[in-house]
Amino acid sequence: MRRRQVERMRRWPLLSWSIVLLAAGYFLLPLYATFQFSLGMQRGELSFAAYHWLFGSDRFLDSLSYSAVASLLAILAGTLLVVPTVYWVRLKLPQARGFVEFASLLPLIIPPIVVVFGYMRLYGDGSWLPLTTSDGRLDLLLVIGYVVLALPYMFRAVDTGMAAIDIVTLTEAAESLGASRWRIVVSVIFPNVRSAIVAGAFLTLSISLGEFVMASLLSRPAFGPYLVQMGQDYAYQPAALAILAFVITWACMALMQFFALRKPGQRVLPRLWAERTTKKEREVS
Amino acid sequence: MAHRLLRARADGASLMGSPLWRWLGLVPFALFVLLFLILPVLYLVQGAFQTPQGQFTFDNLRALASPTIASAYSLSIRLSLVSAGLGALGGLLVCYALVHGGLPAWLRHAFTTFSGVASNFAGVPLAFAFIATLGRLGLVTVLLRELFGINLYASGFSLFSFWGLALTYLYFQLPLMLLIITPAMQGLKREWQEAAESLGASRAQYWRRVALPVLTPSVLSCFMLLFANAFGTLATVVALTGANFPVVPILLFQQIRGNVLYNPNLGFALALGMVAIMVVTNLLYFVLRARAERWQR
Known part of the structure; x- marks a missing residue:
């Protein structure tokens, strides 16, 4: 009853x-x-004029591609930094795990504006390491800043990825076949955590593509400052930009999800039974 | 020959295994973190305790209590409290409805997927979306005026004010809450409710005596995370108000751009205050989460 x-x-x-x-x-x-x-840019009718306007605009394409390149470089540098470190700590230095985890989570605690403020003062004019004195160096500083922003997400993705495989056995097997340490990382460990890295990369991309604070304070021609400028100058284009940004964020998240749930060596287009196992996995987690 | 080769390999292996060599593997990461995360922050902290001439002083910290800066902190904290409170409450309700409300499973999947996107859909585009919705010419504003004769802006509401910003923040706060509270909500076992009911407890009693005490640490820890999330928000405010809404990040932004406080070291103190609030919030988050995880095994 x-x-x-x-x-x-x-x-x-x-x-x-x-x-x-x-x-x-x-x-x-x-x-x-x-x-x-x-859709309201042309008076009295609904049209995609605002979108046409954007894709015909050099500043739109230039700033978007600038940010895309900066984000990709940051993802690349972050991968090169995080993958060997996490591998090494898991294999040989478990006592350093606390430090690496703590350092990777720091960017969630220290606001980006504080980080970039520190850069401008510490690496400004007359510093022992001047990084704000030319456009090229400012570009470098922006990429470094994006690596810092990406650190928590890259670390978590790669760490989870490595927890899922037996790196000790894989390393010993590769060693007994005569592989060098570098070779092991590149051709044994990396392919096994590739999905995890790509998942972290898409999350990073969705964060850094429209990032405003760092790019604006370092005066970089990036997508974030361009967006703010557009918001001040136009009425309909910002709405179109918001829709595009939402679509890009959605695509990044979908791809992240897809790669995060993928197992090492799984095919890109999963068969039906693979779909079922991922669903079960989701329920377990 | 082979013997010597083996010896060399063994030597190499022991060198690889020595403690010093092991720590060398950490150098690139440690160096990067030191140069681009720890040293810049320490530099600001040190500067917060110095006069522009480099002498030790507490004046900068004392100046944080001056009217302009104190009101910026107060505004930031109030806005973060309100948006985190609304986000936590709303997220909790929606999460309860989705997990225990007897709704179809596809709805929960749809909300989870959407929340993943919406919690990352912050910054400038979010501001644009809300201008198109609740700005002076926004869809909702116009519809309310033409259909119901309600003039939002004449009745005192503005998207570019405190409550407008809080409503905008809610768009990423609520989904974030939904995502991070779901595990705790799923941890409320149906058996507990059945056990309480079979002992004669009413629904209200079950909630007051069982569910809420179990959920509280989780909800509070999520609240802390939402608070920190709102406190650091800058791009959305810039795009909505053109950097004219004096929360702490905006004040710091203007100070970095043009030294509006006429004292560079006061900017360092402002940054230190931000970091201090973020550290306290995050510490509370970790402590509360550790308490909350007891019930999720």
């Missing part, structure tokens, strides 16, 4: 429905409004 009571409560979840519908409305309304607004 009690069971039936519980069942009845579950069959008539009016309160749940209203909460969820309210939340869905709050989430979807701004997206709809933005999309509708972005």
Whole structure:
């Protein structure tokens, strides 16, 4: 009888429905409004004129590609920094794990504006390591800043990836076949954590592509400062940019999810049974 | 010959195994973290305790209590509290409805997926989306005026004010809460409710005596994370208000750009204050989360 009571409560979840519908409305309304607004550039009709305008604009393409290159370089540098370190700590230096984990989480605690403020003062004019004195060096500093921003996500992704494989056995097997340390990292460990790295990379990309604070304070021609400028100068293009940004974020997250759930050596397009195992995995985790 | 080769390999191996050599493997990472994370922050901390001439002083920290700066901290903290509170409460309700409300499973998947995107959809584009929704010409503003005769902006609401910003922050706070509270919500076992009911407890009693005490540490730890998330938010405010809304990150941003405080070392103190608040918030988060995880085994 009690069971039936519980069942009845579950069959008539009016309160749940209203909460969820309210939340869905709050989430979807701004997206709809933005999309509708972005179609209104030509008076009296709905058109994709704002999007055409953007893709015909050199500043849009230049700033977007600048940020894409900076993000990709940061992902590359972050991978080169994090993968060997995590591998080494897991294999030979478990006592350093606390330090590496703590250092990797620091960027979540120290706001980016403080980090870049420190750079400008410590590596400014007359420093022993001047990094703000030319455009090339400022570009380098921006990439370094993005590596710092990416550190927590890259670390977590790679660390989880390495926890899933038996690196000690893999290393011993490679060693007994005569592989050098570098060779082991490049051709044994790396392919096994590639999915984890790519997952971390897409998360990083979604964060750094539209990043504003660091790029603006270092006066870089990046996408973030361009967005703010557009918001001040135009009405309809910013709405179109917001829609594009949402689509890019969605794509990054979907790809991240896809690669994070992928097992080492799994094919890119999973078969149906593989889909089922990932679903089960999701429930377990 | 072969013998000598083996010896060389063995020597190499013992060299690789020596403690010093092992620590060498950490050098690139440690150097990077030292140069680009620890030293820059220490430099600011040191500067916060110095006059522009380099003498030791507490004046900069004392100057944080001056009206302009104290009100910026107060505004930042209030905005973070409000947006984290609304986010935590809203996220909790939605999460409860999705996990225990008897709704179809696809709805929960849809919300989880969307939350992953929305919690990362912050910064400048988010500001644009809200301008198109609740700005002076935004869809909701116009519809309310034309259909219901309600003039939002005449009644005192502005997207570019405290409550407008809080409502905008909610767009990434609520999904974040939903994502991080879900494990705790799933940890509320149905057996507990059944056990409480079979002992004669009402639904309210179950909530007051069982569910809420178990959930509280999780909710508080998530609240801390949301607070830190809001406190550091800068790009959204810049895009919404053109850097004219004096929260702490905005003040620091203007100080870095143009020394608006007329004392470079005061900027260092401002940064130190931000770091201090973030450290305290994150410490509370870790402590509370450790308490919360007891129930999630």
